[in-house]
Amino acid sequence: MHELPAGPDAVVLDFSAEVTPSAAVLAATRALRAAIDHGELAEVTDLVPSAHTLLVQASPGGGLDELGVRRALRRRGTDTVHDTQTAEEIVVPVVYDGADLADVAAALDMTSDDVVEVHCRTRWRVQFMGFAPGFGYLVADDEAPHPFDAVGRRREARTNVPEGSVAIAAGYSAVYPKSSPGGWQLLGRTDARLWDAHADPPALFTAGRVVRFTDAGRGRR
Numbered sequence: 001m002h003e004l005p006a007g008p009d010a011v012v013l014d015f016s017a018e019v020t021p022s023a024a025v026l027a028a029t030r031a032l033r034a035a036i037d038h039g040e041l042a043e044v045t046d047l048v049p050s051a052h053t054l055l056v057q058a059s060p061g062g063g064l065d066e067l068g069v070r071r072a073l074r075r076r077g078t079d080t081v082h083d084t085q086t087a088e089e090i091v092v093p094v095v096y097d098g099a100d101l102a103d104v105a106a107a108l109d110m111t112s113d114d115v116v117e118v119h120c121r122t123r124w125r126v127q128f129m130g131f132a133p134g135f136g137y138l139v140a141d142d143e144a145p146h147p148f149d150a151v152g153r154r155r156e157a158r159t160n161v162p163e164g165s166v167a168i169a170a171g172y173s174a175v176y177p178k179s180s181p182g183g184w185q186l187l188g189r190t191d192a193r194l195w196d197a198h199a200d201p202p203a204l205f206t207a208g209r210v211v212r213f214t215d216a217g218r219g220r221r
Contacts, residue, residue: 001028001073003066009058011066016052022127022139025049028073030208032056035072041065049128049207051137089210092175094119094166095217098186104151104168116215118147119166119187124173124211129203134177134195136205146171157183164189166213173213177203188217 001024004012015024029049035041043062048055058064096116105112124138131137140146149171158181161167165176167184176182177194194204205211 006055009060009062009064011056011064013054013056014052021052025052025054026127026208028054031073040072041068051128089212090204091212091214092190092192093214093216094188094190096188096215097217098188100185101187104185107151108147120213120215126205126207126209126211128207132177132180134203135174138173138211141210151185153183154185157181164191166190
């Protein structure tokens with residue numbers, strides 16, 4: 001882990017040199033969040049994970065005790081990402097009739113049913129949030145190579161991807177919370193609401209949560 005300054009009140013923890021950066025980021029995020037919940041880092045106001053880094057933000061003008069952050073990481077431990085969370089898994093029912101399902105199956109030398117089975121049996125974890133409100137980047141909760149790692153984005157992005165579209169790209173899975181442009185491979189659709197500005201919290205997904213997809217549309221493909 002490398003520490004990069006981000007102004008007087010924040011630091012970026014860079015895990016890109018780790019063997020599995022995504023696992024290290026998730027573990028550090030949970031370790032620091034636990035420390036905050038136990039009153040160990042009173043000055044920290046926000047944690048913002050990304051693919052390889054974690055931004056630790058303190059209150060403006062208060063400064064950041066970087067030594068305290070390092071101590072909290074050592075005390076809580078960041079060796080594993082597979083600890084048990086008290087929150088239940090988020091279950092997302094999907095009708096697998098996506099426009100790219102057949103192409104993904106062909107690229108992986110699978111049947112469409114095989115692709116659905118892999119997507120549903122995978123235990124996904126929200127690595128970080130981004131792109132749009134409620135959009136979570138999900139990674140397989142297993143450090144072993146995943147079949148979908150070989151599936152890239154589309155050569156040409158769509159100008160409009162419908163809300164609720166379930167997609168994969170570059171080893172990630174995601175659900176589009178609102179209609180928007182997008183270049184991911186579409187596997188299906190869900191009625192689950194990913195973003196509600198009036199809810200508390202507004203986003204269904206948050207970093208670290210586990211997500212399971214279920215096939216709600218067998219016989220419709």
